[in-house]
Amino acid sequence: MASSPAQASADSLRSHPAFVQFWFARICSGFGFQMLSVAVGWQIYAITGRALDLGLIGLVQFFPSVMLALPAGHVADQFERRRIVMLGQIVDMLAIAVLAAITLMRLTHETMILALVFVIGVAKAFEFPALQSMLPALVPSPILPRAMAASASAGQAAMILGPAVGGLLYVAGPGTVYSVCALLYLVAVVLMARLRYEQAQPRREPATLKTLFAGVHFIRHRPDVLGVISLDLFAVLLGGATALLPIFARDILHTGPWGLGLLRAAPAVGALLMSLWLARHSMERRVGPIMFASVAGFGVATLVFAVSKVLWLSLAALFALGALDMVSMVIRGALVQLDTPDDMRGRVSAVNAIFINTSNQLGEFESGLLAAWVGAVNATVIGGIGTLVVVGLWMAMFPTLRRRQSLRADVPQEPAGAEATL
Known part of the structure; x- marks a missing residue:
């Protein structure tokens, strides 16, 4: 090491x-x-x-x-x-x-x-x-x-x-x-x-409300960490197209259980192949712009899936959705870990887990509820547009995250006023 x-x-x-x-x-x-x-x-x-x-x-x-x-x-x-x-x-x-x-x-x-x-x-x-x-x-x-x-x-x-x-x-x-x-x-x-492996000797502290909520307090005072965790929450909450796959398979794409199986597998295959690529290639520059671009791409892929009427295009959109989500997930996860001191990583990861579990469960509920009101296609379109709106808002609310060049906080970042290009 x-x-x-x-x-x-x-x-x-x-x-x-x-x-x-x-x-x-x-x-x-x-x-x-x-x-x-x-x-x-x-x-x-x-x-x-x-x-x-x-x-x-x-x-x-x-x-x-x-x-x-x-x-x-x-x-x-x-x-x-x-x-x-x-x-x-x-x-x-x-x-x-x-x-x-x-x-x-x-x-x-x-x-x-x-x-x-x-x-x-x-x-x-x-x-x-x-x-x-x-x-x-x-x-x-x-x-x-x-x-x-x-x-x-x-x-x-x-x-x-x-x-x-x-x-x-x-x-x-x-x-x-x-x-x-x-x-x-x-x-x-x-x-x-x-x-x-080498782990620093844990510092023992009694379990109090202060220590239990220390992760929440830490995240609130670290704009970049707050930005990536909350971005994940709202992007997943709005872009939950996968919860509606049975409706798309039967009523829109007119395919059977085999088609539904392909639709369910497509995001995971995209994520797997992207994770294998990322495991062999380092991301060392422009991580902030890349993260926001990947989440925006997630929203665009959701929109393409929503309007698609043919199976191959829907599969391609879901494949891209899974791959782009993996890019942003790796950047978000690494940034949170590297910006957090070792003696706080457990509590910060726990707060992140709450956000992940809540967004996944509530995202499926939100998609189902919205689909019941306006239909599956309109609900998915709204989710894709909502994801793009969230990306725009977060880029404005978290400028240091938007300009972030490296995952490591000790590496000089782009100065204020300068804009990174993709």
Whole structure:
């Protein structure tokens, strides 16, 4: 970790064994979770036949992710983050093992399944800020964006392939899927237990309202951090076209379930390919303009999807939407981590998690509500235009972010009054 910035820029992520272990652990837990999601949904619906219970699966995960975010961020800044992630994954593994056991013994009940999913949701709430805060300690800061892109590629690969693998294994029964998921989490736990990296000794502080809300206070007084986090909130809130894909597939593009599957996969494929590209190429200049341009492109892609009447153009728009979102996500994530001191990263990541979870859930609700009022096409057009309006407002409200040249705060930025060109 003592390499110079110039050396680090040319560094390969593979030359950092701790990050490689972290990446493989992320792959294993990501695949396990995506396979678990498929199996739980199928099993719950097979038992009850009620659509409401499918909604409850999301609710029992969303509730702890929001309610426990601030305490989880405080814990991530007080204790060794690797141990927090490892303990969370152990809880995940044990809960999934119990799911496998009760399924194989034919003792399943929807209440038991939802209770175990809730336990997993609690563990995930503590894992997320600790996991996010670990990355800056695994690689030198100049290649942190590449590391974040590589980490994101693991998540995107799991999102694309995990449900398909889980669906194939479900042919042998949900117990088989849960058993494989538990084994994947066991591998992730072993990799995390063997991971070695340098972390500053945490400064222990009692849990008070001041320490719990320290992340909120920090973000309020850092315009660039506030700008990127709030930009993500409102852009996702307004641009939630993916929630309406079933309507577009059936009523507008006149395709069947296979077409809907392609539409759902297109953003993830775009995001995966872009993350692989970003993992090999450093973004060292004009990061502010690039971020705003990518979010604006996200809005334009949403508009193209809204007005498209042919499947190939809709797929291309969703592919571009996913790729552009990945660019802005990597820049936003790296900027937040690099602008935040290590002893605050857990709490700031926790606040960011609240924004992410809220925008995703409320974005789907907003899209559905608006579509019920004005139709799916008009709702998506409004979302795309709203995203472009937000970009314009944020560029005016956060001028230092608009002029930001480097992800690292210690690098001289463009002086006030000068404008960066794309």
